[in-house]
Amino acid sequence: MFDLQRLRALHAVRQHGSVAAAADALGFTPSAVSQQIGKLEREVRSPLLERAGRGVILTDAGLVLADATDSILTTTEQASADLEELRSGVAGTLRVLCFPTAIRGLVGPALGELRRTTPDLTVLMEETWIRTTERIEAGHADLAIAHDWVDSPIDLPAHLSQAPLMEDPVDVLLPAEHPLAGRDDVLIDDLLDAPWIIDTNDGSICSQWLRSQMAARGRIPDIVHRVDEYPSQIAVVAAGLGVSTLPRLGRPDLPSTVRTVPLRGERPVRRVFTVCRRASSRRPAIRTLIDALRARADHP
CATH class of the missing domain: 1.10.10.10 (Winged helix-like DNA-binding domain superfamily/Winged helix DNA-binding domain)
Structure with missing residues (x-):
């Protein structure tokens, strides 16, 4: 043995x-x-x-x-x-990995509801976006809430199972006094000369999207600040120092000095989904958690 x-x-x-x-x-x-x-x-x-x-x-x-x-x-x-499946009711403990904005806009509220409806199920959540699939493969967690992008989906090994939850569009973040802040939507062409606030990862989808959209128009974006955390980006925009992009999921309350405006035309969209080991995807506890997440995703 x-x-x-x-x-x-x-x-x-x-x-x-x-x-x-x-x-x-x-x-x-x-x-x-x-x-x-x-x-x-x-x-x-x-x-x-x-x-x-x-x-x-x-x-x-x-x-x-x-x-x-x-x-x-x-x-x-x-x-x-x-x-x-032989036990009556849903019980046990699940270890869940989750990226930050999904905790605020999706997972936290779903777990709060599960605590009321399924009290014998314990969910231990960890905020992370690093090597989540590897940790699922290694058996160190039962489920991950992950994301990729509609235009750049990730490939998962055959022994992992993926369940879609929602799509998460990205909007433009503008200072309230910006001339376009009152629009119903904007085009990237309206922002060719804008000062941009982007994250520090040049390989991120939002950074790549901005550069490719500008390059298609023969332009280079005027990047004035590099900021990773969304609340910090909001603070910089609120100070009138530039414009940015922001996904809708988990978006914090915005100050009166900031507006979000939807993008018209081609725009980055996140796919949010769960990942677990295929052999454990039939577990009632995992199915119950995924159902709760989907119910919350349907009413964000």
């Missing part, structure tokens, strides 16, 4: 290509992962890893065990789902 924790360590090394990356995904130290794999090697009396450049690859014996671990983890998840 092999120790499941040791098998998970080997499985993570195959997924992530190195002991250090596996340790990061599992939340352990590289030394701890190496120790687990070392114990497994002594147990099977065969080397399981060999060096390949800066990383490692699995030996034939390692591949056999990693493939078996796939089956073991899937079977364990399916057994848990079957057992949960």
Whole structure:
């Protein structure tokens, strides 16, 4: 009988290509992962890893065990789902990962409703947007609320299940005294000369969208401030220092000195969805949580 924790360590090394990356995904130290794999090697009396450049690859014996671990983890998840379905009512504990704006506009209110309607279900939420799918794969969380963009969807491994929740359009954020602040909508052509406030990540969808829209018109955006947090962006716009873009989900209350105006034509739109392991997607607790999130998404 092999120790499941040791098998998970080997499985993570195959997924992530190195002991250090596996340790990061599992939340352990590289030394701890190496120790687990070392114990497994002594147990099977065969080397399981060999060096390949800066990383490692699995030996034939390692591949056999990693493939078996796939089956073991899937079977364990399916057994848990079957057992949960046999119980009366929805109960248990779910560990959920969530990005910040979804907590404010979607998850927080949904969990508040679940606390009243399903008191035997405990949901432990963690705010994060970093390596959420890897943590779901590794079994460190049960469900993630994630997002991508309609024009740039992410690809998930086949053993993960995705359930759509909502689409989240992006609007323009303007100072209240701006000449366009009273419009029903605006075009990007109306803002070619505007001073822009964008985030610090040039690879973000909003940054890429702005640059591509400007480039299509032979222009370069006048970027005057780089600010990540939405409340901080709002404060900078409120001071009359520029314009910005802002998704609708989880949008905080705006001061009287700021207006949001919808974009007309091509605009960035976020897709918000849940991610869980496919083998656990039948669990009544997970289905109940997804239903609660969808009900909240229908009435934001």
